[in-house]
Structures are given as structure tokens and as C-alpha cells.
Amino acid sequence: MQNKNDIKNIKKLLLFHFQDAKSELKFENLYELIVAVILSAQCTDKRVNLITPSLFEAYPNVYELANAKPQSLKFLIKSCSFFNNKAENLIKMAKSVVKDFGGEIPLDEKSLKSLAGVGQKTAHVVMLEGTGANVMAVDTHVFRVSHRLGLSKAKDPITTEQDLTRIFKSELGRLHQAMVLFGRYTCKATKPKCKECFLSEFCKSEDKII
Numbered sequence: 001m002q003n004k005n006d007i008k009n010i011k012k013l014l015l016f017h018f019q020d021a022k023s024e025l026k027f028e029n030l031y032e033l034i035v036a037v038i039l040s041a042q043c044t045d046k047r048v049n050l051i052t053p054s055l056f057e058a059y060p061n062v063y064e065l066a067n068a069k070p071q072s073l074k075f076l077i078k079s080c081s082f083f084n085n086k087a088e089n090l091i092k093m094a095k096s097v098v099k100d101f102g103g104e105i106p107l108d109e110k111s112l113k114s115l116a117g118v119g120q121k122t123a124h125v126v127m128l129e130g131t132g133a134n135v136m137a138v139d140t141h142v143f144r145v146s147h148r149l150g151l152s153k154a155k156d157p158i159t160t161e162q163d164l165t166r167i168f169k170s171e172l173g174r175l176h177q178a179m180v181l182f183g184r185y186t187c188k189a190t191k192p193k194c195k196e197c198f199l200s201e202f203c204k205s206e207d208k209i210i
Helices: 004-016 029-038 045-058 061-065 072-074 083-101 109-113 122-132 140-148 157-168 172-185
Strands: none
Touching: 004 157, 004 172, 029 045, 029 061, 029 072, 029 122, 045 072, 061 083, 072 083, 109 122, 109 140, 122 157, 122 172, 140 172, 157 172
């Protein structure tokens, strides 16, 4: 694990190099945000962005989605991983939002996690994107970066999230976005760009390319 001074420097460098970091998912409102984030589970943002234009044209709001026919929705998202389960969860989510929240996407963790297809990571992404909440979300990129940098030794995303929240404390939403982009384009799963990495001196990975 990194010492306090190294953690401080890692945080500072991430925020500096990704000052304008934001999600690469394309959305215009909270409804589009939660749908896109649900679809993005184990699927690339690039693929989701190819799917959502026709999806939002067919179902422009949560009320329309709540009344969607499963087969029609599945057809629209069939190029997305686990499209069968995601279609069912999207409809269930929309029905719950209409029934339990008056058609408004809730923005607190407990309410979000009561919706089908919404786990802690999805809930936190919606919160940090929708309200700027000081929460961390751990996807595959954040998980990988956290462990390569020695910020966590946890074996699961939830505990990793707890570690990052504890050591970083503030600006968690911005750090999430920074770590996602850093992991996506520099600290990649295969062929990481170690020679271009501004955090190379802090890297603990055995796969580090010198």
C-alpha cells in the first residue's frame, strides 16, 4: 500500500491530468443517464453510444420504457452484452420509477439500488454524474488502476471502493472519472503505456514495462 504522501501526490496528479474528465457515455438527462449506465455493465461506452440513439428515439422517457415490449427492446440492444437480462431489467427499472418515484429518477443510493439492474457501482455513477455527489464507483478500469498503484489490495470492487473512499476522502467523483480514463487509455489491461505514464514512479505492478 502507498504511504500518505504518495497517495496525496497520486490524487493531485490524477486531478491535474484529467481536469475536465467526464463520462464518455452520451446522455441528455437522468433517464438517459441511468439507461446508459445499466447498458454499460460489461460493455464498452463506445458500443452503448451506438445503441442509445435508436433506443431513446423509440423510448424517449421512462413512461415509454415502462410500457416497452421485451422483444422490441431486446432487438434494439441486441449488440450489447447480456442484452436479454438488460432488457428485462430496464423495463422493470422503468416500471418501478413510474410506480414508486412518480416518474422521476431517484438520486439517493438506497432508492437507486432498489431498482432492477442497479447495483452499487451503477447507483454511484448516476449519483456522481447526476448530482456531483462525493462518491466513488469502481469498474474494471478503476479496479485495475487501484491495484497497480498500490491503493488497494481488496479482492472485490466494493471493498476497493471503500479503500479509495477512505484514502482519497474528497473529489471522489472527479477521481472516478480520471481513473476510468487513465485505465482506459494509459494503464490498459493489456499493453499498458508505461513509458507515457505520469504515475509510473508509483506503480506496483509486476507487469510494469520499464
